[in-house]
Amino acid sequence: MFIDKNGVVRMPKAYLAGTEIFYPNTLETQEKYHKLCEKYGIIGYYPSDLPPEDEFKDYEPKDNSLHETELKFFIHDANHIRRSDIIIANLNPYRGEEPDSGTAVECGIAYGMGLRCFAFVDDARPRKERYKGVKKTRLDGTVTDKDGRSIEDFDRPLNLMFSEFTVFEGTMEDALKGVREIFNKELVAAGYEPFAVKE
Amino acid sequence: MSEKLKIYVAGYECFLPNSTELALNAKNLCEKYGFEALSPILENGNKEERDISLTKEETAKYIFKKNIRLIDRCDIIVANLNNFRGWEPDSGTCFEIGCGYAKGKKLYGFIDDMRPCYEKYIGSIHKDGGLWRDDNGAFFESGCVNLMISGPAKIAQGGLERALQMIKNDLEQGE
Numbered sequence: 001m002f003i004d005k006n007g008v009v010r011m012p013k014a015y016l017a018g019t020e021i022f023y024p025n026t027l028e029t030q031e032k033y034h035k036l037c038e039k040y041g042i043i044g045y046y047p048s049d050l051p052p053e054d055e056f057k058d059y060e061p062k063d064n065s066l067h068e069t070e071l072k073f074f075i076h077d078a079n080h081i082r083r084s085d086i087i088i089a090n091l092n093p094y095r096g097e098e099p100d101s102g103t104a105v106e107c108g109i110a111y112g113m114g115l116r117c118f119a120f121v122d123d124a125r126p127r128k129e130r131y132k133g134v135k136k137t138r139l140d141g142t143v144t145d146k147d148g149r150s151i152e153d154f155d156r157p158l159n160l161m162f163s164e165f166t167v168f169e170g171t172m173e174d175a176l177k178g179v180r181e182i183f184n185k186e187l188v189a190a191g192y193e194p195f196a197v198k199e
Numbered sequence: 200m201s202e203k204l205k206i207y208v209a210g211y212e213c214f215l216p217n218s219t220e221l222a223l224n225a226k227n228l229c230e231k232y233g234f235e236a237l238s239p240i241l242e243n244g245n246k247e248e249r250d251i252s253l254t255k256e257e258t259a260k261y262i263f264k265k266n267i268r269l270i271d272r273c274d275i276i277v278a279n280l281n282n283f284r285g286w287e288p289d290s291g292t293c294f295e296i297g298c299g300y301a302k303g304k305k306l307y308g309f310i311d312d313m314r315p316c317y318e319k320y321i322g323s324i325h326k327d328g329g330l331w332r333d334d335n336g337a338f339f340e341s342g343c344v345n346l347m348i349s350g351p352a353k354i355a356q357g358g359l360e361r362a363l364q365m366i367k368n369d370l371e372q373g374e
Contacts, residue, residue, distance in 0.1 A: 024327070098287040
């Protein structure tokens with residue numbers, strides 16, 4: 001349960017963005033995440049979850065080209081985001097220092113569509129401290145990588161475009177627990193019963 | 200005289216030591232093609248101009264909100280999709296693309312290397328279940344970037360100018 005933007009108390013829908021789908025154990029993760037969401041009183045949409053039947057009523061692929069296939073998957077994910085109230089994104093570094101670009105795009109879509117934004121990372125220290133490479137300092141005090149490119153210094157773990165994200169340190173479960181705590185505080189403040197997490 | 204279309208110029212250039220120079224070059228290029236550039240770099244000025252009464256986090260939020268307002272105002276987003284500190288584009292740029300999509304903006308990008316991700320990757324890869332995977336088992340996309348970008352965005356091979364040429368061409372074709 002949560003209180004939505006219109007003041008209605010109902011089950012929150014969460015889009016679970018991240019790289020988990022790329023790995024061979026994606027089916028296990030999908031099941032695990034669904035069970036975790038249920039435990040915390042949230043309806044979770046894993047990227048490969050099947051859409052409701054009317055998914056592509058507004059979109060007809062032109063052909064079997066790579067681009068049309070990509071666009072179909074893109075629309076599938078964007079629609080999951082569209083039907084969700086919140087996004088919970090795995091923004092851990094992926095193949096380098098940056099999070100997965102697909103997840104980052106989904107975060108932007110979610111923010112742009114007015115979803116409440118949450119994320120989780122293993123290490124939630126400020127970006128400067130999280131950076132694993134060689135660091136240098138410019139004369140004006142700016143910390144940079146070995147190629148002289150600045151590293152953000154805003155006391156936030158991620159790029160400043162994720163400023164409206166509440167970032168939890170830990171796993172998806174830690175994020176769900178955190179989101180549930182926030183929703184329960186809001187429910188109680190408005191005079192409703194909090195959701196009881198099944199242990 | 201009709202109003203010029205506005206282009207939000209997204210990319211990791213903001214992290215480079217010559218970011219202002221690059222932003223001015225981008226602005227001039229946009230104007231050369233008849234567009235108005237909306238540049239987060241030029242909008243947010245120098246570090247020295249920042250309001251020191253704000254905390255670091257508040258400063259980040261302030262810059263973020265300014266960038267979102269620029270995205271609101273633009274008609275088109277053009278994004279530098281080259282890899283940044285690894286095998287992914289800059290996450291801020293990716294966020295801006297997503298936000299632009301949600302707000303109904305036209306999306307374009309540019310990249311030096313248009314080969315599929317698995318061809319560009321320098322590291323060991325293997326085929327499994329029809330997909331190329333890295334040593335951690337994660338599969339690679341078939342496009343030159345993640346499909347969440349190559350799905351909705353048109354991508355030019357080369358620099359910003361190539362993307363601007365593509366946009367101008369599309370507008371002339373009535374797209």
